[in-house]
Amino acid sequence: MKILRVIPSMDPKQGGPCQGIRNSIPAQEKLGVINEVLTLDDPASAFLKQDNFIINAIGPSNGPYSYCSGLKDWLKNNLERFDLIIIHGLWQYHSYTTYKIWRELKRKSRKAPSIYVMPHGMLDPYFQRAKSRRLKAIRNWIFWKLVEGNVLNKTSGVLFTCEEELLLARQTFSPYNPRLELNVGYGIQPPPYFKHIHSADFLDSCSGLDHKNYWLFLSRIHPKKGVDMLINAYTQLEQENPHLPSLVIAGPGMETAYGKYLRKLAEGKKIYFPGMLEGNSKWGAFYGCNAFILPSHQENFGIALVEAMGCKKPVLITNKVNIWREIDEGNGGLICDDTVSGVKNMLQKWLNFSSDKKLKYGENSYKIYQSNFEIEHASYKMIEAFKNNYNYERTVIN
Template sequence: MKILRIIPSMDPQQGGPCQGIRNAIPELHKLGVQNEVVCLDDPNSDYLGKDPFQIHALGKSNNPWNYNKALIPWLLAHFQRFEAVIIHGLWLYHSHAAIKAMMAFRKTSTTCPKVYVMPHGMLDPYFQKAKERRLKALRNVIYWKVFENKLVNQADGILFTCEEELVLARTTFPNYKPQREINVGYGIQPPPRYDPTMRQAFAAKVPQWNGKPHFIFLSRIHPKKGVDLLIKAYLQLEKELGSLPQLIIAGPGLEQPYGEAMQELAAGSTNILFPGMLSGDAKWGAFFESEAFVLPSHQENFGIAVVEALACAKPVLISDKVNIWREIEKGKGGIVKNDTEADTYQALKQWMSLNKGEKTAMSKSAQGVYQGYFTIAQAALQFRNGINL
């Protein structure tokens, strides 16, 4: 059994989808499912060549749509080697090229792979309603009418990471009539065992860290993630209580206008730290040395970092716009509030009001949520069964 995955980029800094692919492929290999990836990256990128599966990098595009003339010919030449094709994400050239190539291929071949689309939350109504996305929302309406509704409706099925994503996708665009809607789940590889070198690596990356358990935000520094809500809530609670665990906001985007604005907003506290993106031992040190993970996001399809925190037995303080919030709330693995400044403040305050025993119990529950819902073994089996391989 062999799957081809089509994605714009496998750059780790692009976040969720490419990391999800990297998490899933080794586990699918254990089930007898091989995977290859084709992407529109520069083949000389330093992040390529390090994965245990083949990545075909066709070259980086220099236009907003990510057009690459090499993609359709490559797909037509290689489709016959695969039983299934997964198109990861929407709104860029790769999705249009994939369905166009598949329609052409089906006219000349009697054995065609099944084609699935995995939108990774890109059909969430948030993206059409957010005020700061008005131009992109208009673009999406046009793309939907011209390209994407054909892709969604002509594919053999649409793959969702959780039930919440599946339900929300039905509410966003007209003429949404997929052949099948399949909740294939999602999961992550178990974290490595804690090692003191992780603490050392984390301390080296964050020299201002005081060595005590902290709040950790680990994601892109982006308006969608609610970083402003978190900083304002933290500053308010710090004023009231006088002393709080340090807040470490780790992730790419500090050089962007929003990232710079967030650093200015946090300048009133010496306890809010911005180390940039953390990876490897430093990232795991950030998780293991924390007391809770915080993400008041306005929209989160799955939240790999949320699940990584759960797997490290760290409670998560999240908004109910993180699509896996129901599983977390049901399993008592964290605190779930709305995506507002007031509710983010309440989440932090509620955590600070817990006694040591209550925090310990929630930590155990957090790991239980991971084991019960989000292991990569469960997700890989659900994925394979969902697409009938």
């Protein structure tokens, strides 16, 4: 089987989807599956040189819609080389254009590949209901009626990373009638074994933090991640408990208006902003923290969250993180509402636990990772889903 992954960008700063691709391709190679990536990035981008699989970079793209003049011709000349296409993400030029060229090929040839859409949480109703996104919600509704509804309803099927994402997607747009809904799961590569250089590099990256008594948030700095809510909850708790662990908030985006607002909000607190962490520094941050916190208002999966679980860390999250059920059922952490009071009460509850109980949560967290989110398991599940639906698709999708 040969798969083409179509995605606007493979820049690690863009968040989880590109990292998910980087995690899954090596694991699928072990199953005999060949992958290529088609991206609208500038081929001279430095971040494209780190990967060992084929990346066809045909950009750069332009504007918020990520228009790329070379996309149509590339697809027309190459689609027939593949057995299956996965469109990663929605609302940009790559999704409808890939669907359109595939549809043209489908009308001409019975040898056209299968094509699936992986929305990566972009069908979550949060994006249509959030007050800060009213104009974007209107835009998305128009796009749905004119463009994206066809992409979701007329391709071979839609791929979801977990059951919660699948169920939430049914609440957002209409008509919503995909031919197939497949929960294919998601996973990460196993974290590296701990080395002292991990801690040393992290402490070098996090200026001012000279100890290991800290809680960790590590993700893209964005309003939907609830970082302002976390800082406010932490501030309230610190007034009641001066011996509170420090708080490390790591991730790209601190140069944005929201990032600058967070710095101001955290002034005078034991809160550190080391920026984006990679390599040894990132793993040092995971291994050294007391707990990992992800207070998102919407989170489809949370790769950094699962990486923390792979490092045997307990996780403290909101019930808007789509894998919260697995974590709750396995006692791998604490779950709260996505409010300041909810986060504060969760942190207070965590503080009151004994050291042994905290350690047990970390052990449970690792077991959940092993059972649900190891990349080999997720890759096998995805490929089996494709194989099981192959005959159905050849019969029904015309």
